[in-house]
Amino acid sequence: MSRLPAFVxxxxxxxxxxxxxxxxxxxxxxxxxxTLSFYRWLVALVFLLPLAxxxxxxxxxxxxxxxxxFALVAFTGTVLFHVLVYVGLGTTTAINATLxxxxxxxxxxxxxLIIHRERIAGLQGIGIAISVVGVGIILTRAEIxxxxxxxxxxxxxxxxxxxVAWAIYSVVLRDRRDDLSPVGFVLAITVLGVPLxxxxxxxxxxxxxxxxxxxxxxLTVLYVSLFASVLAYLAWNKGVELIxxxxxxxxxxxMPVFAALLAVVFLDESLELFHVAGTAVIALGLVLxxxxxxxxxxx
Numbered sequence: 001m002s003r004l005p006a007f008v009x010x011x012x013x014x015x016x017x018x019x020x021x022x023x024x025x026x027x028x029x030x031x032x033x034x035t036l037s038f039y040r041w042l043v044a045l046v047f048l049l050p051l052a053x054x055x056x057x058x059x060x061x062x063x064x065x066x067x068x069x070f071a072l073v074a075f076t077g078t079v080l081f082h083v084l085v086y087v088g089l090g091t092t093t094a095i096n097a098t099l100x101x102x103x104x105x106x107x108x109x110x111x112x113l114i115i116h117r118e119r120i121a122g123l124q125g126i127g128i129a130i131s132v133v134g135v136g137i138i139l140t141r142a143e144i145x146x147x148x149x150x151x152x153x154x155x156x157x158x159x160x161x162x163x164v165a166w167a168i169y170s171v172v173l174r175d176r177r178d179d180l181s182p183v184g185f186v187l188a189i190t191v192l193g194v195p196l197x198x199x200x201x202x203x204x205x206x207x208x209x210x211x212x213x214x215x216x217x218x219l220t221v222l223y224v225s226l227f228a229s230v231l232a233y234l235a236w237n238k239g240v241e242l243i244x245x246x247x248x249x250x251x252x253x254x255m256p257v258f259a260a261l262l263a264v265v266f267l268d269e270s271l272e273l274f275h276v277a278g279t280a281v282i283a284l285g286l287v288l289x290x291x292x293x294x295x296x297x298x299x
Contacts (some may be wrong), residue, residue, distance in 0.1 A: 009239035010251035013232040018258030020228035021097060023220045024089050031211045031220070033086030038194075038201035041078055043225035045190050052184040056191070062178040063188055069175060070192055077169035077233075078193030083200065084162035092155030100159040102256055104166060105131055108249035111167040116174070118246060127288030131253040134281030137274055166252075170245040173237065186233045253282050 027036065056063070063070055089097055109125075112118040180188060211217060240248045257278070 004238075006239045006242040006248070007251075009235040009242070010248050011254055013236040013239065014251050014254035015258040016227045016232035016235075018255045019262050020224055020232075021085075021089070021101075021255070021259055022262055023223055024086055025097075027217065027220050028086070028090045031217055032204050032208050033090055034083060034197070034200045034204040035211060036086050036221070036224070037079075037082045038197040039221045040082065040224045040229055041190055041194050041197055043221055044229040045187070045194055047226060047230050048183060048187040048190060052181060052187045055181060055184040056187050059178065059180055059184070062180070066177050069172070069177070070188060073169055073172060074189040074192035075196065076165045076172075078189055079196045079200075080165040081162045081169065083197075084158045084165065088155040088158030088162065090155065092159060097155070097159050100156060101163055102132065102136075102253055103160075104163055104252035105249040107163050107167045108170055108252075109246050111164070112171045112246050115168075115171050127250060127285045129285070130288060131250040131282050131285030134253060134278045134283075134285055137278035137281060167249075170236075170240055170248065173240050173245060182234050182238055185237065186230065190229075250282075250285055253285065257282060 024036070085097075085101075109118075176185075178185070236248070239251070
């Protein structure tokens, strides 16, 4: 994975997360959101421990020395973002959710400006704006009536909070002070995140009860754990390391594209002209936003 170019890594992460929205919405009425978040990262922990457990234990002093930073990225990236997404998907539509998540390319630069005083180059800003337009074409089906009928719900506020959490996670990645491998780093923040999720899971279990364990729920947990967690985070973190959070942000615009394609394959939906047009516009925006490096590189 370390030899792959940034655009491949970031596109792969967007694809895995696009699928996460589909399965998250599909089980929103049968699997409580905090429960899904907990089992997602618990199973991811099982996958990661054999791969990097010894490394994380050997370098535990680095984690301890930077505990505050590790706690922040674990809370925003593995706890808050996914909890808010799954809670939001229970009370909002898929169109509203993906539209709000697609604002990440705009929110990430704003957070980078606040935290690191990092400014956007002119062409880069144009590329981000074009990517957002491409997302709008897909989500509105190029019909103005869809946009004018857009209405906020309580779930939309959760999704918007998730966007802010993800922006913070992506921006502060540049402040890493450890030499953990990519797998070791994801394991470290997973170890810190799982106990927090366990507490939330118990709270939900007492209040709402559990869920019926069946093949569909098992496959859902396996997908969100292996693909939308382990592989997606490895790809995203490495991509951000290569080109920085601000330049990586527009790749979040690909999530609705992949979600639409997956819906065609798995939900028997049709591929329309607006999908093609929106994808082309997003691609143009990604090319423009990647033309210039930001004034200060991120890690």
